[in-house]
Amino acid sequence: DGGITQSPKYLFRKEGQNVTLSCEQNLNHDAMYWYRQDPGQGLRLIYYSQIVNDFQKGDIAEGYSVSREKKESFPLTVTSAQKNPTAFYLCASSLGDGNEQFFGPGTRLTVL
Amino acid sequence: KQEVTQIPAALSVPEGENLVLNCSFTDSAIYNLQWFRQDPGKGLTSLLLIQSSQREQTSGRLNASLDKSSGRSTLYIAASQPGDSATYLCAATMDSNYQLIWGAGTKLIIKP
Numbered sequence: 617d618g619g620i621t622q623s624p625k626y627l628f629r630k631e632g633q634n635v636t637l638s639c640e641q642n643l644n645h646d647a648m649y650w651y652r653q654d655p656g657q658g659l660r661l662i663y664y665s666q667i668v669n670d671f672q673k674g675d676i677a678e679g680y681s682v683s684r685e686k687k688e689s690f691p692l693t694v695t696s697a698q699k700n701p702t703a704f705y706l707c708a709s710s711l712g713d714g715n716e717q718f719f720g721p722g723t724r725l726t727v728l
Numbered sequence: 729k730q731e732v733t734q735i736p737a738a739l740s741v742p743e744g745e746n747l748v749l750n751c752s753f754t755d756s757a758i759y760n761l762q763w764f765r766q767d768p769g770k771g772l773t774s775l776l777l778i779q780s781s782q783r784e785q786t787s788g789r790l791n792a793s794l795d796k797s798s799g800r801s802t803l804y805i806a807a808s809q810p811g812d813s814a815t816y817l818c819a820a821t822m823d824s825n826y827q828l829i830w831g832a833g834t835k836l837i838i839k840p
Binding site: 721 | 771832
């Protein structure tokens with residue numbers, strides 16, 4: 617089955633901890649994206665990558681970091697510098713900019 | 729700055745009715761517009777993508793239209809079913825940088 621997987625489904629973080637969210641795709645897509653979703657708001661772009669070993673900040677990159685060492689993988693680290701990380705995190709991929717985006721099932725992060 | 733608005737935020741209709749969901753955008757310089765469906769606690773499912781040169785796209789009981797001059801897109805759902813209950817989001821891809829600008833969504837409830 618082709619698609620995008622995210623793990624874990626639920627994640628709990630203590631104050632001061634860094635946590636990493638996994639995103640893997642087997643669609644052979646070049647571009648990958650991380651979004652944050654808060655209740656009653658539209659999705660906001662955190663980081664995106666158009667090609668391996670390259671990525672750009674989105675609208676709300678502060679407190680987050682990413683890597684793109686493999687085409688299939690685009691992990692997101694939520695650092696302790698992110699003061700309000702409780703949210704639903706969505707990973708997406710596409711053939712390239714402007715093409716249809718396909719989404720994973722999401723990870724819900726809660727700060728304890 | 730592009731803004732995407734979806735009104736109403738919530739809509740409840742009886743099963744079997746035809747209905748229209750609205751999406752408006754302030755900047756007509758869009759590359760395409762996408763409609764997505766999101767079930768509670770889940771990721772997004774792409775429904776339809778309309779290129780800026782197109783007027784409409786159809787998939788089964790769904791029909792999406794695009795009018796750039798008026799800054800509007802609509803998603804028409806024919807013969808609604810309880811399984812259509814979900815949140816529907818639209819996103820405009822900007823010509824300038826291919827970034828998606830998201831609406832906050834319309835929560836649709838189809839009553840049996």
